[in-house]
Amino acid sequence: MIELLAQAPPPPSFWNRPPYSPELYVMVIGTIILGLALFFGLTYAPTRLKRPIVMTFTFLSGLFYVLLWLVPTPLKPKEPGELPLNPVDAAGIWFSDALPRVADVAQILSAFLLGLGIFSLLTIHIRKINRKQTDWGFSIVLLVSMVLMLGFGYADWIMKEFRDPLGLLQDSSNWTFVNQMSDLLFDGILQQMDAAMFSLIAFYILSAAYRAFRVRSVESTVLMASALILMLSLMGGVAYAWGQGIDALVIGTGNEFLNNLKITEVANWLRTNMQAPAIRAIEFGVGLGALAMGIRIWLGLERGGVSA
Amino acid sequence: MQYLDTGPFGILVTLMMVAFVLINIFRAKGSKGLYIRRIAGLNAIDDAIGRATEMGRPVLMVPGIGGLDAVSVQAINIFAQVTKTAAQFTTPIRLCCADAAVYTVAQEVIRDVYQKEGMSDRYDSTSVQFVSDRQFAFAAGVSGMILRDKAAATFFLGAFFAESLIFAETANAVGAIQVAGSTQTSQTPFFIAACDYVLIGDEFYAASAYLTREPVLVGSLVGQDWGKLAIICMILLGFVTMSAERLQITNEARVDDPDKGTSKIVSVAEATKDQFRERRKRASDTVVHRIFNPIRTEEALDIKREKDPNFVPPATNGAEGNGTEAAGGGA
Amino acid sequence: MDYTLLKLFLGVVFTLLLYSVLYRENKAYRFAEHVFLGLAAGYTLVVVWRDILYVQWWQKMMGTVADGAAPAMPGYWVYAILLPIGLMGYTIFSKKNNWMSRIPIGIILGLWSGQQIQVWWNTYGPQILNSMRPVIPTTWESITRPITYTRGEGGIKVNLAPERVAEIQSNLYFTQALSNFIFVLTVVAAFSYFLFSFDLRGKFLNKFNTFGRWMLMIGFGAIFGSTVMARFALVIDRMSFIWQEFFGRLLTR
Amino acid sequence: MNWSKLQNVDRRVLYVILLVATSLGLFLPSRIPNDPEPAAKDLYALLMQLPEDKPVIIQSDWTNSTRGETMGHLEALCRILMSRRIKFVIYATADAQAGQVALNVIRQINEERKKAGLVTYREGVDYIYLGVFPNAEGAGQNMRNDIRKAWGTRQTKVDGQAGRVPVFDTAVLRNMRSVSDASLMVVITASATIDVAVQRLSDKVTMACMSTGVVAPSLLPFYQAGQLKGFAGGLRGAYDMEYMMAHGINYSPTPGQEPKVTAEKFGEIPPVPEGKSFERAARYFGTLHIALTLLILAVVMGNVGMFVAKKKAKGGNN
Structure with a gap:
């Protein structure tokens, strides 16, 4: 719908109102009040209804995608102003129109839940500071860095988004202290720590390979062998020298089949004919597992987890 | 992107997998101690x-x-x-x-x-x-x-x-x-x-x-295994037919038009000179391939909808509007 | 000290603080870790409004006013209902009403579940088709030279005549057939390893299962091997950042 | 010496060796002879034979954390395109940071070219930065449907002019009606965004990819199926590109000399005529050899230690 036709605003309908208009505010606030009423209404729900209520919400959300899948996708109208052929076509059009809206819902709800995560973080560290538990000083460091990043981050965004119609702040020579601080905290420290932590993996790979790649059993031996072949093929110098050797052999013997023994060829063959199918087999299994789990969650059959 | 892209076969297989899981969940509820x-x-x-x-x-x-x-x-x-x-x-x-x-x-x-x-x-x-x-x-x-x-x-x-x-x-x-x-x-x-x-x-x-060892979970696991066996069977079946078919000679080939998303079968007689000639079947000429990628002809995509008499052309987009109204009615 | 150098300096310092954990857990690492967690939490709070809620929720709910080439967009008031539903998550700390937190969770999971059913075939159908490979060679001669058949404007030149290319394309060579056979065998063997509810008895089936596990290990080894390059590139880049970018700039200042 | 100790070397010793080796490696000169991967040769040949009048689309999906590999890729790509005066349009999906790091690379290559007295690339004239598309699937789908609509609202600064203009009013995109009007689309990525791009666009436009070593194995099936016309994977891929930028394919500087890179399916493809060729990847690639050799040595060492220990244990029992 509007996402595809970005320039043309959608026609007015029951569902929308002009931007920032008083009617829109009324509708929005009304909806929130209605939602809150539902919220408090639900606190009086009897115990035996609790599970069915949750299940209904889950089922309806899943139903959208299942129906979207089962109703034939409508063909795009050739020109504006076409009427749907029949109810199925109309439903198809409705589903594909509603898709971009529904697709946002999960992300928006998860975003609202983020507050809970931050609340967990704050409780733990404020409690540490209050009780002067071990390392409470570091908890203060955490809170201070959080507040700094939050403050400068928002100030920077507001300046760039709303106070800078000419786009001057795109150029770093026009930056104020706030922009610099935000950049320093994010780009100078946070991103660098990301990269540093990421690169630690290289050290761990070395020690893990050292411990694990032993000729103990068939399994660990094939694991090691295929890893070694791949690594050798990635060393350009080794691959080059190896290739030169094979070339000499081919010229010497006249047997072109030997070309297949070049390390890059061997590595590629290993990847396409052994790695790819092995992984595909795992993926099939995982896909079926996810499908089965999806059905159980959708129909409320899953115990223990969410709908119990 | 569902029916027309994958054809009914994809839907059938998916529904079969779903059915496997559900059948076995109900089966497991009755019996005890399925093997894992x-x-x-x-x-x-x-x-x-x-x-x-x-x-x-x-x-x-x-x-x-x-x-x-x-x-x-x-x-x-x-x-x-x-x-x-x-x-x-x-x-x-x-x-x-x-x-x-x-x-x-x-x-x-x-x-x-x-x-x-x-x-x-x-x-x-x-x-x-x-x-x-x-x-x-x-x-x-x-x-x-x-x-x-x-x-x-x-x-x-x-x-x-x-x-x-x-x-x-x-x-x-x-x-x-x-x-x-x-x-x-x-x-x-x-x-x-x-x-x-x-x-x-x-x-x-x-x-x-x-x-x-909860019946629902165990049953679902058995259902998944059925699904896996079905996939193995499909692969083996395809492996045999594919092997046999690739030995045959064909005088028609499938030509895809990615722009329209359509394809058609063209025989050697109709083909332009350097398009193709009689040759062995390629993967895309096999029956299995056609089942997985059903042919969408141009006629099938040529649907004529009626015009909305109340439609006002410039600022609004009628199809969208109708869709949204259908939403109001349907919901 | 100019701004860029200060920025580089801080980057180097925090990198080294984190690296100190390689020796053992210590106060320097603990300091860097808490700064890291704090900055990350602060940044997440910025991003959640700036990139998610403001763009995907607020602007769609309240609409956007005309700006340059972009026309005004009306607001969809229905989005407002997501706020109270999101708030239900916060009942988690209440003893009596914590069940309500399952409503937003249920919606998220419900949407996810529906999508699984929707995308299953699109994801796996083509892969199933691709795993069906022919194994009877149509010719016993070997391919003498690599071919390419990409043509057209700006494409790659083709050294072979088109008839020859067509012939090579429609033939199945012995080596390819053998590779195909190994491919199918590997898929089936590895897949049979994941059958949980069947008691695989008998020597052959057991061997087949073990074979499947070996194939999995070969696959994992290959993944390990190719990931190593990426990970080493990271540490090399970090070293380059410290020695060449930071010290380079410090010395040439 | 007690060889069996080799199987229990303290991990910290290994760490220090790696740290020292990777630091020192950076200062060693390295122009390692190389035989580029076939996929990289395809990519290079493709880039060197692109028509000059059509733009190239670059989707850049990496951030600073994978700088070691992907920055080398973008640098090589930009150097080739700039030396051939091919206009390009660049955008990022998923991560807001991705656009910024890509722009930094372009700026830095421009500075380098200015120093060398070469033509620089001007925003809005020779290249366009479209910004970030948060949803990779949506962006690909929309580009497929109608590129004019997908990018229609985006505006760009034009070098030497005040204000911003719609991207389709610029010299870069003026003639672009659909995504097929681009001569090539290159996805530079550190994640699975290439799958999305291939699924939605590879049948509409010639597509190639440059990715980290982690993503590279998953590109092979696309390459074999012809969905990708070439790719460069990881640091090796970046070095392959730089190597061919310096030596060409089937090209010898003096007649009669054996070419450094050969490939049967191409004719003669020259090296990049101007600007730098060996750069970041060449600096890192030698060090990669050292690091990988270290790893292989460590594995060998562990196994030798284990065998010696086993032998000893056996001897003791007997």
Whole structure:
């Protein structure tokens, strides 16, 4: 719908109102009040209804995608102003129109839940500071860095988004202290720590390979062998020298089949004919597992987890 | 993008898989003790917790860094079993989350476990914590925690990415027993290299059925196996027909038009001179290929809808409007 | 000290603080870790409004006013209902009403579940088709030289005559057939390893299962091997950042 | 010496060796002879034979954390395009940071070219930065449907002019009606965004990819199926590109001399005529050899230690 036709605003309908208009505010606030009423209404729900209520919400959300899948996708109208052929076509059009809206819902709800995560973080560290538990000083460091990043981050965004119609702040020579601080905290420290932590993996790979790649059993031996072949093929110098050797052999013997023994060829063959199918087999299994789990969650059959 | 792209075959196969799962769930409800093969990694759980108890050190669980989906829910289901055992031994637990929604579920489930075991007083809400939703900040935080608390047993089950090895090696450095499993195949080798027990691929989804032996889960697992057998059969069948068909000579070929999304069969007689001639069948000429990629002719895509008489052309877009109104009526 | 150098300096310092964990857990690492967690939490709070809620929720709910080439967009008031539903998550700390937190969770999971059913075939159908490979060679001669058949404007030149290319394309060579056979065998063997509810008895089936596990290990080894390059590139880049970028700039200042 | 000790070397010793080796490696000169991967040769040949009048689309999906590999890729790509005066349009999906780091690379290559007295690339004239598309699936789908609509609202600064203009009013995109009007689309990525791009666009436009070593194995099936016309994977891929930028394919500087890179399916493809060729990847590639050799040595060492220990244990029992 509007996402595809970005320039043309959608026609007015029951569902929308002009931007920032008083009617829109009324509708929005009304909806929130209605939602809150539902919220408090639900606190009086009897115990035996609790599970069915949750299940209904889950089922309806899943139903959208299942129906979207089962109703034939409508063909795009050739020109504006076409009427749907029949109810199925109309439903198809409705589903594909509603898709971009529904697709946002999960992300928006998860975003609202983020507050809970931050609340967990704050409780733990404020409690540490209050009780002067071990390392409470570091908890203060955490809170201070959080507040700094939050403050400068928002100030920077507001300046760039709303106070800078000419786009001057795109150029770093026009930056104020706030922009610099935000950049320093994010780009100078946070991103660098990301990269540093990421690169630690290289050290761990070395020690893990050292411990694990032993000729103990068939399994660990094939694991090691295929890893070694791949690594050798990635060393350009080794691959080059190896290739030169094979070339000499081919010229010497006249047997072109030997070309297949070049390390890059061997590595590629290993990847396409052994790695790819092995992984595909795992993926099939995982896909079926996810499908089965999806059905159980959708129909409320899953115990223990969410709908119990 | 469904019917016209995949044709009815895709829908049928999917529905068949769904049916397999549902049939077996109902079948399992009636009978008891369906067979599940041994999964080594899961038998190790009790030993690991026992060892943590002896050493008086905590058990650490991480459900990966994915958002709230089946992987995270499944991880938490397994952790609920781990926590149950840990609660009986009164071993302290830590559960670190990287997603607020997952944290919410974990908090709820773990508290439930303590309640059901009648140990609500031992439950500490900070033992389930949200660490960070930024991948490497989470990695730094959790490895700091492993090193400081000297966790005796660690469970890394869920969607792990590059951070997998950071956790596994750190935990290895403090001498923890590790049970790990990721549905991300790209990370499994690192777990294999660094951990004591690894759940490979689908074993992860089988875990809760294996641990709880609940009829619904076991039945679903049997259904999945039926699905797997069906896929194996499909592959073998295709493998045979494909092999046979590639030996045949064809005088017609399929020509795809990616712009319109249509295709048609063109015979040698109709083909332009250098388009193609009689030749052996290629993969795209085989019956199997046509079943998987049904042909959409131009006629099929040529649907004529009637014009809306009330439609006002310039500023608005009628099809959209109708769609939205249909929404009002339908909902 | 100029701004860029200060930025580089801080980057180097925090990198080294984190690296200190390689020796053992210590106060320097603990400091960096807590700064990291704090900054990450602060940044997440910025991003959640700036990139998610403001763009995907607020602007769609309240609409956007005309700006340059972009026309005004009306607001969809229905989005407002998500706020109270999101708030239900916060009942988690209440003893009586914590069940309500399952409503937003249920919606997220419900949407996810529906999508699984929707995308299953699109994801796996083509892979199933691709795994069906022919194994009877149509010719016993070997391919003498690599071919390419990409043509057209700006495409790659083709050294072979078109008839020859067509012939090579429609033939199945012995080596390819053998590779195909190994491919199918590997898929089936590895897949059979994941059958949980069947008691695989008999020597042959057991061997087949073990074979499947070996194949999995070869696959994992290959993944390990190719990931190593990426990870080493990271540490090399970090070293380059410290020695060449930071010290380079410090010395040439 | 007690060889069996080799199986229990303290991990910290390994760490220090790696740290020292990777630091020192950076200062060693390295022009390692190389035989580029076939996929990289295809990519290079493709880039050197692109028509000059059509733009190239670059989707850049990496951030600073994978700088070691992907920055080398973008640098090589920009150097080739700039030396051939091919206009390009660049955008990022998924991560807001991705756009910024890509722009930094372009700025830095421009500075380098200015120093060398070469033509520089001007925003809005020779290249366009479209910004970030948060949803990779949506962006690909929309580009497929109608590129004019997908990018219609985006505006760009034009070098030497005040204000911003719609991107389709610029010299770069003026003639672009559909995504097929681009001569090539290159996805530079550190994640699975390439799958999304291939699924939605590879049948509409010639597509190639440059990715980290982690993503590279998953590109092979696309390459074999012809969905990708070439790709460069990881640091090796970046070095392959730089190597061919310096030596060409089937090209010898003096007649009669054996070419450094050969490939049967191409004719003669010259090296890049101007600007730098060996740069970041060449600096890192030698060090990569050292690091990988170290790893292989460590594995060998561990196994030798284990065998010696086993032998000893056996001897003791007997």
